[in-house]
Amino acid sequence: MSDEKLDIPEELASANLPVLLTGESKLKFRCYKGISCFNACCKAADVTLAPYDVLRLQRRLGMDSAEFLKKHTVPFQLERDGVPGIKLRTDDEGACLLLDGENGCSVYEDRPTVCRYYPVGLLAMRRKDSPVAEEKYSLVVEEHCKGHEEDREITVAEYRKEQGVEEYDEFNREWYELILKKRSGGPGVGKPNEMSLQLFFMASFNFDMFRRFVLSDNFKNTYDLPQQVYDEIEQSDEALIKFGYRLMRQVLFGEMTIPEQKDAWDRRVKERKAVWEARMQAEIAARNAKAEEAMREETLGTDCNSESCGDRD
Ligand code: SF4
Numbered sequence: 001m002s003d004e005k006l007d008i009p010e011e012l013a014s015a016n017l018p019v020l021l022t023g024e025s026k027l028k029f030r031c032y033k034g035i036s037c038f039n040a041c042c043k044a045a046d047v048t049l050a051p052y053d054v055l056r057l058q059r060r061l062g063m064d065s066a067e068f069l070k071k072h073t074v075p076f077q078l079e080r081d082g083v084p085g086i087k088l089r090t091d092d093e094g095a096c097l098l099l100d101g102e103n104g105c106s107v108y109e110d111r112p113t114v115c116r117y118y119p120v121g122l123l124a125m126r127r128k129d130s131p132v133a134e135e136k137y138s139l140v141v142e143e144h145c146k147g148h149e150e151d152r153e154i155t156v157a158e159y160r161k162e163q164g165v166e167e168y169d170e171f172n173r174e175w176y177e178l179i180l181k182k183r184s185g186g187p188g189v190g191k192p193n194e195m196s197l198q199l200f201f202m203a204s205f206n207f208d209m210f211r212r213f214v215l216s217d218n219f220k221n222t223y224d225l226p227q228q229v230y231d232e233i234e235q236s237d238e239a240l241i242k243f244g245y246r247l248m249r250q251v252l253f254g255e256m257t258i259p260e261q262k263d264a265w266d267r268r269v270k271e272r273k274a275v276w277e278a279r280m281q282a283e284i285a286a287r288n289a290k291a292e293e294a295m296r297e298e299t300l301g302t303d304c305n306s307e308s309c310g311d312r313d
C-alpha cells in the first residue's frame, strides 16, 4: 500500500476510508442468484449515476432523458461548489425501484457502474502535482453481503472484466476527470456560475435537451464547427455525450477546443445590449411609476390633513 498523497473526490469514493487496491489485487467474493443475501444490496441502494449509466438505462427503459430523470433519479450535490449529480431513486425503505422482487435486477444487462463494481469501489484520483488522473479500487465489506464468505478468489482486473465495467469506465472516464479536476483544481478553477452548472447537468444527464441546445441556430451562430460534427451529434448519443465533455472542459476550465465564430462576441454584445437597454428602460419606468405613486400618496395625505378633507356637515 502506498502512502503517497492522493486527491480523492470523496463523493466518488466509498463511505469508509478505503484500502487501495490495484487491478492485480485479489478479493474473495462471489455473488449469484440463490445466495442467502440475494437482493440485500439492492434493498439499500445508494447508486450515483454517470452519463453512460443514464444512456444505457434510458435506452433499456425506452424513455427519453426527461422522463427517465423524473421517474428514476434524485438530484444531489456531487461536489462542494454545487456541481450537480444524480442518484437512482429508491422507495421509502431505500430499495431500488428497478428491483423486480425475487427476480432481482430488472435491468441487469444495463445496470449502472456502481452496481457492476460492487463490492469493489472505483476511485478516480490524482496525485498531488500530477495532471493525470489514475484509477484505484477499494473493497467495500458490508455485513449484509455474504458474497465475501464464498470460496472464490479473483483479481480486481478479472472481476472488472466479468462484470463488464470496462466499456462503462471507458465512456465515463473523461467525466470522472472533469469532476476530479473541478475539485482539486484549487482556487484558479473557481466556483462555476449558475449557467455553467446548468450546462454541466444538461450535458451529463439530459441528453435530449442537450442535443436540441447544440443543434440550435443560436449555438451554431456562436461556435465554428464543421457540419459533420453536427451530423454526428444528431445521429449518435455517444458522439453527443463526448462532445458534451469537450464543451464542459471549455466552459468550466477554459480549455478552448471548440472555436467560436469570429463575430460571435460582437453579436453577443449587440444582443446583450438590446436586452440591457430593454431592462434599463423597464427599470426607469418602474422607478418613475413608484415615484409618481409616492407623490400621489403624499398629495392625498396632505389634502386629507387640510380642512378640505374634514367633515363638512
Ligand atoms: S439497478 Fe439493479 S443492480 Fe443496481 S441497485 Fe437497482 S436493482 Fe440493484
Ligand code: SF4
Binding pocket: 030, 031, 032, 035, 037, 038, 039, 040, 041, 042, 118, 119, 144, 145, 146, 147, 148
Ligand atoms: S452477495 Fe452481496 S452483492 Fe450479491 S446479492 Fe448478496 S449482498 Fe448483493
